[in-house]
Amino acid sequence: MKVGLVGCGLVGQKRARALGEATLVACADVSRERAEALARGTSGSPLALADWRALVERAEVDVVIVATPHNLLAEVALAAVTAGKHVLLEKPGARRAVELEPVMAAAARTGALVRVGFNHRHHPAVQRAKTLVAEGAVGDLIFVRGRYGHGGRLGYEKEWRAQAAISGGGELIDQGVHLIDLARWFLGDFTRVQGAIPTYFWDMPVEDNAFLLLETPLSQIAFLHASWTEWKNLFSFEVFGRLGKLEISGLGGSYGTERLAFYRMRPELGPPETVMWEYPMPDRSWDIEFAQFAEDIRLRRQPSASLADARAALRVVEQIYEGARP
Numbered sequence: 001m002k003v004g005l006v007g008c009g010l011v012g013q014k015r016a017r018a019l020g021e022a023t024l025v026a027c028a029d030v031s032r033e034r035a036e037a038l039a040r041g042t043s044g045s046p047l048a049l050a051d052w053r054a055l056v057e058r059a060e061v062d063v064v065i066v067a068t069p070h071n072l073l074a075e076v077a078l079a080a081v082t083a084g085k086h087v088l089l090e091k092p093g094a095r096r097a098v099e100l101e102p103v104m105a106a107a108a109r110t111g112a113l114v115r116v117g118f119n120h121r122h123h124p125a126v127q128r129a130k131t132l133v134a135e136g137a138v139g140d141l142i143f144v145r146g147r148y149g150h151g152g153r154l155g156y157e158k159e160w161r162a163q164a165a166i167s168g169g170g171e172l173i174d175q176g177v178h179l180i181d182l183a184r185w186f187l188g189d190f191t192r193v194q195g196a197i198p199t200y201f202w203d204m205p206v207e208d209n210a211f212l213l214l215e216t217p218l219s220q221i222a223f224l225h226a227s228w229t230e231w232k233n234l235f236s237f238e239v240f241g242r243l244g245k246l247e248i249s250g251l252g253g254s255y256g257t258e259r260l261a262f263y264r265m266r267p268e269l270g271p272p273e274t275v276m277w278e279y280p281m282p283d284r285s286w287d288i289e290f291a292q293f294a295e296d297i298r299l300r301r302q303p304s305a306s307l308a309d310a311r312a313a314l315r316v317v318e319q320i321y322e323g324a325r326p
Contacts, residue, residue, distance in 0.1 A: 001294060002060050004028070004085075006052040006076050007067035008038040011090060015065045016042055018286035022294065025060055028052040056080050063297070066090055070173070071166045074099035081112035086297055088290065090117045092177040093310030095168025096318060100311045107307065115293045115303035116310040118181045120251075122285040122292070125260035126182070128277060129239060129246045132262060133186060138241030143221040144186055146179040146237045149230025150254075152202060156228070162204040170206030172197055173317050176226035179237070180313045181305075183214060183222035186239055189312060190214040190222065195320035201229045212320065244272060252283040 001022040005012055008029035016024055016038060024046045029035040032050040039048040049055050052072075056064060056079045064080040065088045066073055074094040080087045081103060093116050094100050107114050120126060132138065149171075160166045161174055172195075184190070192215035197207035208228040215221055233254045239246040244264040250256035258279040263272040289305075296303045 001062045001297070003063045003065060004055045004058065004061040005038075005046075005065045005067065006055060007065075007069075007072075007090070008034045009067065012065070012067035013038060014286055015067050015088070015090075015290075018290050020287060020291050020294065022063070022290070026055045026058055028055040052076055053079065056083055056085065061085060063088065063293075069160045069166050070095050070168050074103055077114065078103045078106055081107045081110055081114060084110045084112055086112050086293075087114045088117060088293055089114055089307075089310075091119075091181070091310065092116075092168075092173055092314055092317070093307065094314060095173070097311045097314040100307055100314070104307050104311075113293075113296055113300075113303060114307050115289070115296060116305050116307060117289065118178065118305040118309065119285040119289045120178050120182060121185060121305060122288040123248075123251060123258060123283070124279045125248045125250075125258050125277065126237070128260055129237075129248055130185070132246060133239060133241070137244065137262065137264070138239065138246060139243030141187060141220055141239065141241050143223065143240050144183050144238060145240070146183060146222070146224045147227075147230075148175045148179050148235050148237075149225070149227030150175075150233045151231040152208075152228045157202045157204040162202065162206055164206050167206065169317065169321060170197070170199070170204065170210075171208055171226045171228045172210035172212075172320060173314075174226070174228075176210045176212070176224065177313050177317060179224040179226055180212070180214075180222075180316050181309060182237060183224060184309070184312060187216050187220045187222060188218075189216065190316060191217050193316055193319040193323075195323065197320060197324050210320065212316075214316065252279070252281070258283075 005027040026047040028049040035048040195212040212224040247261040250258040
């Protein structure tokens with residue numbers, strides 16, 4: 001496969017390093033210098049462009065990876081699927097759910113496949129937890145609890161993520177959308193949505209913390225907290241069933257070694273049987289995600305992390321934002 005990359009920032013650079021056997025043939029960024037720097041560091045001498053539209057129109061491009069700020073995600077994806085290109089679209093996919101509607105319509109019309117970059121689904125601890133749930137190891141699920149955050153950096157309040165017109169919001173739509181996606185993946189859709197989105201520390205017009213309480217039709221609860229004031233980077237996701245608990249912690253790197261603990265309740269209750277798995281390797285979720293997308297394309301199957309999943313997660317985000325308005 002021949003890949004075109006739109007957006008050559010930190011996420012775009014990660015995507016470029018995770019292509020497996022595919023070939024990057026072109027990259028585009030509003031900063032041509034940034035595109036050229038990425039191209040110089042990539043084998044095969046990909047073409048560097050300042051105009052993403054020129055990249056999308058190139059006949060040799062089979063797949064377009066969209067790793068732009070949120071305000072351009074849906075626009076670039078729409079142009080790409082209209083041109084018949086398959087698309088790996090960085091999360092959250094758009095600023096609002098309605099922006100995804102024309103992308104979904106165009107993909108259905110042209111047959112282009114779109115996978116949304118919810119790469120956390122591909123972490124080994126998350127994958128094993130999902131398998132254990134499917135096997136009934138913890139019984140019927142009753143609730144999940146998730147925490148995810150970092151502490152920002154100097155000047156964070158001046159970056160594009162702090163500008164609502166570009167980002168669509170703050171920490172809720174940034175890291176919070178990963179928690180929402182994982183919670184939906186385990187529990188299903190939410191019919192009751194409550195939350196609070198305060199700004200505690202950063203001098204910015206968007207939230208730096210998001211607290212969510214979500215409920216399914218079966219009264220299963222997702223209690224989620226995403227934070228830009230988590231001064232020590234943290235990822236924790238716990239899945240509770242009637243027969244036990246799964247606890248995922250860490251994502252590698254600054255988030256700590258990735259681990260999964262399985263606490264199996266005994267018939268007499270008391271201290272559970274405990275099994276631990278540890279994954280001290282580098283984060284390969286990006287590589288696995290792209291390999292899965294390549295297989296989606298080969299088999300002509302709909303990707304598991306779809307535009308419909310992104311739309312559902314964004315609808316939760318929107319309900320929180322709408323509920324927080326005076």
